[in-house]
Amino acid sequence: MDIRGFIETSFLDWDGKISSVIFLPHCNFKCPFCDNGLLVENPETLPEVKLEAIDNFINQRKDFIDGVVITGGEPTIHPWLTDLIKHFKAMDLLVKLDTNGTNPRVLSELLTPNSELIDYIAMDLKAPLNDKYYEATGLKTDLNKIKESIKIIMASGVDYEFRTTVVPTILDEAEIEEMAKSIAGAKKYALQQFVPDHTLDERLRVIAPHPKEKIEKMAALAKKYVPKTIVRGV
Numbered sequence: 001m002d003i004r005g006f007i008e009t010s011f012l013d014w015d016g017k018i019s020s021v022i023f024l025p026h027c028n029f030k031c032p033f034c035d036n037g038l039l040v041e042n043p044e045t046l047p048e049v050k051l052e053a054i055d056n057f058i059n060q061r062k063d064f065i066d067g068v069v070i071t072g073g074e075p076t077i078h079p080w081l082t083d084l085i086k087h088f089k090a091m092d093l094l095v096k097l098d099t100n101g102t103n104p105r106v107l108s109e110l111l112t113p114n115s116e117l118i119d120y121i122a123m124d125l126k127a128p129l130n131d132k133y134y135e136a137t138g139l140k141t142d143l144n145k146i147k148e149s150i151k152i153i154m155a156s157g158v159d160y161e162f163r164t165t166v167v168p169t170i171l172d173e174a175e176i177e178e179m180a181k182s183i184a185g186a187k188k189y190a191l192q193q194f195v196p197d198h199t200l201d202e203r204l205r206v207i208a209p210h211p212k213e214k215i216e217k218m219a220a221l222a223k224k225y226v227p228k229t230i231v232r233g234v
């Protein structure tokens, strides 16, 4: 296993829960707005975090920490992800998984009924499910896999959300509405504020995020299809 980042305690990465956050290296996307460039492109320059050190920290704060958030990078590209999740479940911890939805086969295995491996899953929806997706992810990707992941998650019975970073140069109001339509009936949709500080594509670092009012207007449009649409980071 290869872990390249650890936040000991977070109140932000899992709504309503206190979590420890575990960062896995590499990603199969190159989103221009990604703010984890080193983890995606040069993870070997980051210090490796030993699982034993994570266990020691969590075991000392078991009464305080509800669970772990496994994020990246893209966690599902690692063949040992299931073992890592089982490791934390054996410690009686809740597990949230963040994913970009490119691996429906892995999601299907993890979300098998009664497997009880995942307590919450957050899947990124980067753009409308058309050519715009390639612009938002920096690569030509198989959209059928993204659509399949959406279906698997919505049918899983596990608690979940879809989430979108609202990048001003990539998404407008009509596109947010189209995206909400593609996940109509979902339990939760989160529109997240764009943070330009460390984007993978340096050209985005000078782009101002949308004002709060504009993102709230987008959320109002999305609510027609996903009533529990929220905004984050505004």
Ligand code: SF4
Pocket: 027, 028, 029, 030, 031, 033, 034, 035, 036, 040, 072, 073, 074, 100, 124
């Ligand atoms: S934003 Fe997420 S999916 Fe996109 S490159 Fe970064 S880690 Fe990968």
